[in-house]
Amino acid sequence: MAEVAEQDTGKKGGRQKVKPPPHIDMTPMVDLMCLLIVFFMLTAAFTKAKIMEINLPEKIRDPNVEPPKIPESRTVNIILGPDDRVFWYPGMVREEDYSNPPPLRETSFGADGIRRLLVERNRTLFKRIDDFNNEILTGRISLPRDSIESEIRRLKRDDDTGPIVLIKAYKSATYGNFVEILDEMNIVGVARYSFVDLSWIENFMVERALGISSTASASTGN
Amino acid sequence: MPKIKIASKPPHVDMTPMVDLFAVVLIFLMLTTTFRITEPGVVDTPYSISERPVLDFNIMTVVISNDGRVFFNVDNGPDTILKFRQKILAEMGGHYGIEFTQEELTKFGNFPASIGVPIERMKEFLAIDNPADKAAFQRGVPLDSADNQLAMWVLYTRQVNPAVNASIKGDSGVEFPIVKRVLDVLQDRNVNRFNLITSLRSADVKLEEIPE
Numbered sequence: 001m002a003e004v005a006e007q008d009t010g011k012k013g014g015r016q017k018v019k020p021p022p023h024i025d026m027t028p029m030v031d032l033m034c035l036l037i038v039f040f041m042l043t044a045a046f047t048k049a050k051i052m053e054i055n056l057p058e059k060i061r062d063p064n065v066e067p068p069k070i071p072e073s074r075t076v077n078i079i080l081g082p083d084d085r086v087f088w089y090p091g092m093v094r095e096e097d098y099s100n101p102p103p104l105r106e107t108s109f110g111a112d113g114i115r116r117l118l119v120e121r122n123r124t125l126f127k128r129i130d131d132f133n134n135e136i137l138t139g140r141i142s143l144p145r146d147s148i149e150s151e152i153r154r155l156k157r158d159d160d161t162g163p164i165v166l167i168k169a170y171k172s173a174t175y176g177n178f179v180e181i182l183d184e185m186n187i188v189g190v191a192r193y194s195f196v197d198l199s200w201i202e203n204f205m206v207e208r209a210l211g212i213s214s215t216a217s218a219s220t221g222n
Numbered sequence: 223m224p225k226i227k228i229a230s231k232p233p234h235v236d237m238t239p240m241v242d243l244f245a246v247v248l249i250f251l252m253l254t255t256t257f258r259i260t261e262p263g264v265v266d267t268p269y270s271i272s273e274r275p276v277l278d279f280n281i282m283t284v285v286i287s288n289d290g291r292v293f294f295n296v297d298n299g300p301d302t303i304l305k306f307r308q309k310i311l312a313e314m315g316g317h318y319g320i321e322f323t324q325e326e327l328t329k330f331g332n333f334p335a336s337i338g339v340p341i342e343r344m345k346e347f348l349a350i351d352n353p354a355d356k357a358a359f360q361r362g363v364p365l366d367s368a369d370n371q372l373a374m375w376v377l378y379t380r381q382v383n384p385a386v387n388a389s390i391k392g393d394s395g396v397e398f399p400i401v402k403r404v405l406d407v408l409q410d411r412n413v414n415r416f417n418l419i420t421s422l423r424s425a426d427v428k429l430e431e432i433p434e
Contacts, residue, residue: 026237033244044255051389051417052272059409169398176394179268179418187271
């Protein structure tokens with residue numbers, strides 16, 4: 001609908017009036033821009049996805065090499081169960097306890113469950129990192145971003161009282177749980193954590209806690 | 223009585239400010255956003271507090287969709303001249319005894335999404351142009367021990383681009399054995415460092431809230 005504004009053709013005294021500039025209709029341009037905006041809104045990703053780094057322990061292929069020993073008193077085992085359930089037990093299961101393994105304790109994801117449990121154990125380091133972050137925030141120390149990260153890494157490395165968390169997953173756990181528990185490690189600032197395979201005895205313990213009659217435990221036992 | 227004359231022409235609205243506004247919005251959108259990558263399956267990434275953004279290049283991504291299919295994606299490197307994708311596919315073809323033409327390699331190099339096609343059907347897949355028909359081929363990269371193509375993709379990607387970083391983009395509902403399988407495949411190739419792709423969430427922990 002290109003329309004040009006009507007010009008005053010009135011003549012006065014034979015003199016021609018100065019013509020107003022021709023009016024350009026902007027409506028099609030508005031239509032076009034509208035379409036473009038809608039297109040961009042639908043195809044655009046406003047926030048760039050984030051990444052969480054994780055290092056897994058190298059697989060030991062040589063059977064003569066023993067896995068590194070870790071102090072039992074600091075060990076916390078976290079087992080991801082089905083339906084967003086999460087279990088934990090301290091220490092480790094000794095061979096003489098295989099007939100009567102320790103019971104699993106159930107906790108939950110989120111601030112009151114696993115996070116509280118870990119912060120209680122990781123109090124010293126958590127406080128140090130917290131103080132450090134506060135000093136950065138209040139501007140008492142000013143460091144470039146890289147140095148902040150390496151400083152926190154140094155704090156974590158020097159820590160020798162915090163828990164050593166072993167994360168294990170039961171077969172019906174989900175990937176979401178896995179990421180959530182790793183995230184929890186980052187929130188709490190656990191210095192040492194690793195993802196390891198679920199042993200058969202732990203599999204049996206989970207199934208007992210879930211109330212699954214573990215006929216499978218006999219076959220997994222050998 | 224004089225007649226009341228009704229204006230025969232509708233009033234003219236000046237669209238110029240509207241155009242100005244739209245142009246500003248458009249430029250804003252173009253500058254602040256990146257194109258969303260369409261994955262061949264539904265992938266609803268889990269949340270984490272990590273604020274590190276994804277890398278722009280030198281990445282290979284293993285995508286696990288919510289129905290358990292596994293896809294593989296790799297970028298062309300910092301420079302499209304390097305054509306990593308084409309080289310990787312050529313190497314894969316060499317391993318499985320499939321000769322890819324230059325045209326097929328170019329098509330693969332420009333394919334915008336993740337690949338979940340078994341290598342035997344890659345030629346058919348690349349020959350099709352219709353996206354809907356293409357989707358039918360995306361049945362997931364085989365990764366069982368009998369036919370472990372994912373391992374070969376990882377191997378050749380690392381040979382072609384040694385600086386590559388592995389990342390995993392999984393749906394939060396995927397059952398763990400599939401994830402474990404992917405991790406095992408990567409670890410068998412000595413990839414022990416991963417980036418898990420997540421969405422941002424916030425979390426605050428306060429020391430005072432936790433009793434001594």
